[in-house]
Amino acid sequence: MSETVYDIAVIGAGPAGAQAAISGSHQMRHVLVLDAGRISRREGRAYWSKTVQFEDVPVFKGITGPQFKKSLREWMDGRPVQDVVISGEDRKFGIDIQSAVLLKLSRGEDDVLLLDTSVDKLDRDGNVQSVETFRARRVIVAAGFEDRWPNIEVDESVERMFDQYRIVFRYAGNRRGWHTCIRCDGHLHVDERMAFYGVGDYIYEMVVGAQDFTDKLTILTDGRPHGMSKPVLDQAKAQGVEIDERKIVRHIGEKTDLLGFEMEDGEEVFFHGCFVDEGLDPNTRFLMGWDAKTDADGLLVVDEDNQVLDATGEPIPGLYAAGDIVAGERKLITAALAMGQNAGLSASDSLRAWRYPE
Ligand SMILES: Cc1cc2nc3c(=O)[nH]c(=O)nc-3n(C[C@H](O)[C@H](O)[C@H](O)COP(=O)(O)OP(=O)(O)OC[C@H]3O[C@@H](n4cnc5c(N)ncnc54)[C@H](O)[C@@H]3O)c2cc1C
Incomplete structure (x- = not known):
């Protein structure tokens, strides 16, 4: 001591x-x-x-x-x-x-x-x-x-978080990568297509914040039910927010730029900015x-x-x-x-x- x-x-x-x-x-x-x-x-x-x-x-x-x-x-x-x-x-x-x-x-x-x-x-x-x-x-x-990170291409065979999430982390914190804060990084994607990774009314809070920057908004649940309450879901639909409940198979990226995702049915979807809020x-x-x-x-x-x-x-x-x-x-x-x-x-x-x- x-x-x-x-x-x-x-x-x-x-x-x-x-x-x-x-x-x-x-x-x-x-x-x-x-x-x-x-x-x-x-x-x-x-x-x-x-x-x-x-x-x-x-x-x-x-x-x-x-x-x-x-x-x-x-x-x-x-x-x-x-x-x-x-x-x-x-x-x-x-x-x-x-x-x-x-x-x-x-x-x-x-x-x-x-x-x-x-x-x-x-x-x-x-x-x-x-x-x-x-x-x-x-x-x-x-x-x-x-922050909790997306569950995409996570290597469960290794113990440590930074090794498990190395593919997610390749794209995290870059200008065109995984963002965790709409207030911080929303300005990087003005009038562009934004994706929001998460479920429940929780993720919709981030979507509400995104209206200051764009109206091209998609929620990605990654294979989970969207989990939103009825008033939240009704509002999301009324605002034209897309909800995609398909499982995501892999990132599509170039060096440290995250461009989009391959979905479980093989379709590729592309976004300019990807935000995560999993808690x-x-x-x-x-x-x-x-x-x-x-x-x-x-x-x-x-x-x-x-x-x-x-x-x-x-x-x-x-x-x-x-x-x-x-x-x-x-x-x-x-x-x-x-x-x-x-x-x-x-x-x-x-x-x-x-x-x-x-
Ligand atoms: C990708 C990203 C982009 C952001 N962009 C912006 C932005 O543009 N503008 C803005 O204002 N904010 C931004 N933020 C938010 C901002 O980074 C945080 O609000 C801020 O860093 C909080 O500061 P803090 O000191 O409370 O915690 P942190 O910055 O998280 O620091 C925590 C410290 O605690 C240490 N620590 C943790 N556990 C222990 C332990 N057990 N023992 C000893 N040390 C420990 C860590 O090593 C670290 O030094 C962003 C955040 C992220 C993730």
Whole structure:
């Protein structure tokens, strides 16, 4: 176990985590950032925009996901840990970045939070090789979530997700590939043919968002019943949305461009943009046993200070969250940055020795 007790540990180095760390260190806190990206392929959602440039992110005028992630890292590297004397006390402030996957979060003595992490790559069988425990007085969860991907040409014979989905991932995050966010990538396909992979009223929510860009809309259920409720189905039909319930056999692509699909009956169908919304998996397995309040997707419910609430609606001492992992609508990069700043400042404020009188 590390000797150091950090003021704040931030889980995740995407926009929410990076901003939380910067804000914490700016308030003279000693911050630890855990970044799973360097030892796993879990780089965070921002990283997925491989050739698509973000066009709605402050400061940057067009930047891809990998470049953006690198810039966030450089931003944090610019605030290394330093010694300082404040009010006669020797302290440290700044940011330590550790490549690690948080496995378990628990509460230790004196309310110090214990972070059991895997600090090496997993072995060939997917097992953790070595566990290191870090300690912190506050934790900000900015671990985001994983999108669920289409079930087309998935290789079930291999264990790891990135190997199973290698054909899907060839096309993911490219200008003409699998998109996961209509608000982010709809503008790439103005007045073009868009496909939406998914079922139920859930996928129709994305289709509703697509009306800002085009009216050439097809839902692909990939062999499943469409599962839409009657009012939703009636509206979809009235709006001219096509529903194709055939099974998809394979992608039709050129290098990393996704052009369309071969269906079970041999017909080939072509689209300019393909969007998927099969739901998500929150990166919160390390919170098992914490009784945190979540929404239907498993995302964390927080208060105005970005402090995580428990099932009864009370703030959980020491635990904050920011970014995509927080429940609510319309959480993109700028929202992640804003939440990161709020969480970083709230966690810092909570460490003050004295406060304004009530
Ligand atoms: C294809 C695509 C295109 C997008 N386009 C846009 C766009 O144009 N504009 C826009 O504003 N938004 C866009 N978004 C959304 C945007 O990427 C997210 O809203 C944003 O990245 C959320 O930031 P975050 O910091 O909350 O999470 P993420 O960026 O997902 O970062 C999560 C971090 O947590 C780490 N992590 C996860 N689990 C653990 C663990 N157990 N231990 C340690 N670390 C962990 C990951 O390694 C990563 O560093 C897009 C998303 C996708 C997928």
